[in-house]
Amino acid sequence: MLKVEDIGGELFISSDHEMKKEHYISFAAYVSDSSAMVFKQYPEWNLQVTLPLYRSGKLVWYCTKHGLFYQELRRIKK
């Protein structure tokens, strides 16, 4: 699961997943019923994405070893 935090009007997405050349998350994306935004990620850098404060939709991410995953973007409790 990716970590989702409300940082005051924006969503900060991060992960503890390893980010080595041979095993990393190569992209993370926000997908809703009407749009998608893809954020390329790079090995040797922590996964970090900042999104507007969406209330619904899915987060999708792709691990170079384990494939594609997704989770619902839920309303964040402060």
Ligand SMILES: [Fe+2]
């Ligand atoms: Fe992985």
